[in-house]
Amino acid sequence: MESNTKKLGTLYGIGVGPGDEELLTLKAVNTIKKCPVIIAPSAKDGGSSIALDTARNFISEEQEVIIKHFPMGGEEQEEKIYQAFKFIEEKLHEGKDIAFLTIGDPFVYSTYIYLLRYIKEQGYNTETVPGITSFCAAASLAGEMIVIGDERVTIFPANQVDKITDEKFVVIMKVYRLEEQVLNTLEEKGFRYVFVKRAYREGQQVLRDREEILQNRDYMSLILAQRD
Amino acid sequence: MESNTKKLGTLYGIGVGPGDEELLTLKAVNTIKKCPVIIAPSAKDGGSSIALDTARNFISEEQEVIIKHFPMGGEEQEEKIYQAFKFIEEKLHEGKDIAFLTIGDPFVYSTYIYLLRYIKEQGYNTETVPGITSFCAAASLAGEMIVIGDERVTIFPANQVDKITDEKFVVIMKVYRLEEQVLNTLEEKGFRYVFVKRAYREGQQVLRDREEILQNRDYMSLILAQRD
Numbered sequence: 428m429e430s431n432t433k434k435l436g437t438l439y440g441i442g443v444g445p446g447d448e449e450l451l452t453l454k455a456v457n458t459i460k461k462c463p464v465i466i467a468p469s470a471k472d473g474g475s476s477i478a479l480d481t482a483r484n485f486i487s488e489e490q491e492v493i494i495k496h497f498p499m500g501g502e503e504q505e506e507k508i509y510q511a512f513k514f515i516e517e518k519l520h521e522g523k524d525i526a527f528l529t530i531g532d533p534f535v536y537s538t539y540i541y542l543l544r545y546i547k548e549q550g551y552n553t554e555t556v557p558g559i560t561s562f563c564a565a566a567s568l569a570g571e572m573i574v575i576g577d578e579r580v581t582i583f584p585a586n587q588v589d590k591i592t593d594e595k596f597v598v599i600m601k602v603y604r605l606e607e608q609v610l611n612t613l614e615e616k617g618f619r620y621v622f623v624k625r626a627y628r629e630g631q632q633v634l635r636d637r638e639e640i641l642q643n644r645d646y647m648s649l650i651l652a653q654r655d
Numbered sequence: 656m657e658s659n660t661k662k663l664g665t666l667y668g669i670g671v672g673p674g675d676e677e678l679l680t681l682k683a684v685n686t687i688k689k690c691p692v693i694i695a696p697s698a699k700d701g702g703s704s705i706a707l708d709t710a711r712n713f714i715s716e717e718q719e720v721i722i723k724h725f726p727m728g729g730e731e732q733e734e735k736i737y738q739a740f741k742f743i744e745e746k747l748h749e750g751k752d753i754a755f756l757t758i759g760d761p762f763v764y765s766t767y768i769y770l771l772r773y774i775k776e777q778g779y780n781t782e783t784v785p786g787i788t789s790f791c792a793a794a795s796l797a798g799e800m801i802v803i804g805d806e807r808v809t810i811f812p813a814n815q816v817d818k819i820t821d822e823k824f825v826v827i828m829k830v831y832r833l834e835e836q837v838l839n840t841l842e843e844k845g846f847r848y849v850f851v852k853r854a855y856r857e858g859q860q861v862l863r864d865r866e867e868i869l870q871n872r873d874y875m876s877l878i879l880a881q882r883d
Binding site: 440442444447448449450451452453454456457532533534535536537540541543547553555556557558559560563564566567568570571572573574575576577578579580581582583584586587590592593 | 668670672675676677678679680681682684685760761762763764765768769771775781783784785786787788791792794795796798799800801802803804805806807808809810811812814815818820821
């Protein structure tokens with residue numbers, strides 16, 4: 428009977444921003460500190476977690492820290508997300524609050540969104556803490572606007588740049604390995620662009636020269652572009 | 656001669672997020688604390704400043720706080736921005752660092768962008784601290800995603816919603832007074848939507864019902880929408 432009356436834990440999805448611990452919000456720090464369980468995603472099996480590294484200094488030895496492997500896409504992804512859900516469900520039933528860390532903002536291209544579907548379907552308590560997105564971080568670092576006035580801005584994954592029509596402001600995400608194709612499209616369409624790599628992390632770079640960009644590819648990179 | 660060798664101040668553009676002091680980043684707080692001069696914009700002449708109210712608890716009595724009137728658009732705007740620039744220039748020449756507060760992120764629909772043009776033209780030192788955007792705040796509050804997977808997302812000012820083509824994910828900003836037209840367009844095009852008013856501020860509301868939305872208009876509101 429005891430377990431039925433036990434208070435369930437809450438799942439907190441926490442955006443930790445681009446990777447600089449100073450770019451966590453006060454709310455993110457306060458929420459991380461109060462949760463007995465911290466879960467952080469890793470893109471590689473057995474690999475480290477950028478989200479965890481970003482929040483590391485706000486986590487104490489008393490907290491339980493678990494890195495879960497979340498593959499980027501593919502058949503395996505769905506299975507891993509379900510496994511993480513089952514693990515989280517168990518902890519919630521133990522009455523433990525969980526901080527699930529995500530790079531950037533939890534609702535912008537995050538694996539957390541898939542996970543949250545299961546959690547909400549089962550009616551568990553959840554709360555989300557927004558984070559600094561990679562494109563806002565990149566804009567601040569480059570000193571370039573994202574959008575102004577009565578214009579719109581579209582955020583494209585790099586493999587969708589052929590969908591650009593009459594936009595004046597665009598952000599191109601997931602540029603890695605598609606740099607040449609993206610730059611060609613932007614140049615053809617008359618955009619000025621800036622390439623930002625590893626914003627607010629070690630090795631950050633702001634590049635505007637085509638050749639330099641092609642020589643400095645990196646998984647954590649994006650492009651801000653505009654035209655008149 | 657002394658004034659020529661004097662070190663110039665730096666202008667810090669600081670995103671304070673949607674209006675909850677807990678949604679400032681650590682970097683925003685630290686930067687605000689170290690600047691002797693704080694400038695905050697007000698939409699009304701002689702009015703209060705939401706950005707200042709958000710940061711108020713991190714500002715001490717020793718700091719000089721100035722509210723500058725920035726009208727939203729119109730002929731007067733350009734003049735007021737130039738006046739603010741001249742004021743800032745003077746302070747920078749006194750060697751003082753300035754924190755210029757902006758709601759949301761400094762590079763997403765902010766008056767700060769216009770101001771920064773003058774500052775950069777004159778070659779002054781500037782640094783920008785990104786902030787939580789209103790749409791990320793709204794998504795977290797509503798528990799709704801902004802974009803996922805290989806999709807793109809477009810952020811539209813409400814008066815541009817007729818530009819929607821085959822987008823699956825859209826954010827509609829500046830909805831005030833255009834609510835009916837925006838909802839009609841979204842419904843015609845088969846979008847599900849959520850209206851978020853004053854996210855993370857007093858009086859915040861998340862509404863999904865058309866009639867409720869039309870009865871709860873507010874200047875600080877936006878819509879997140881998606882379709883299959």
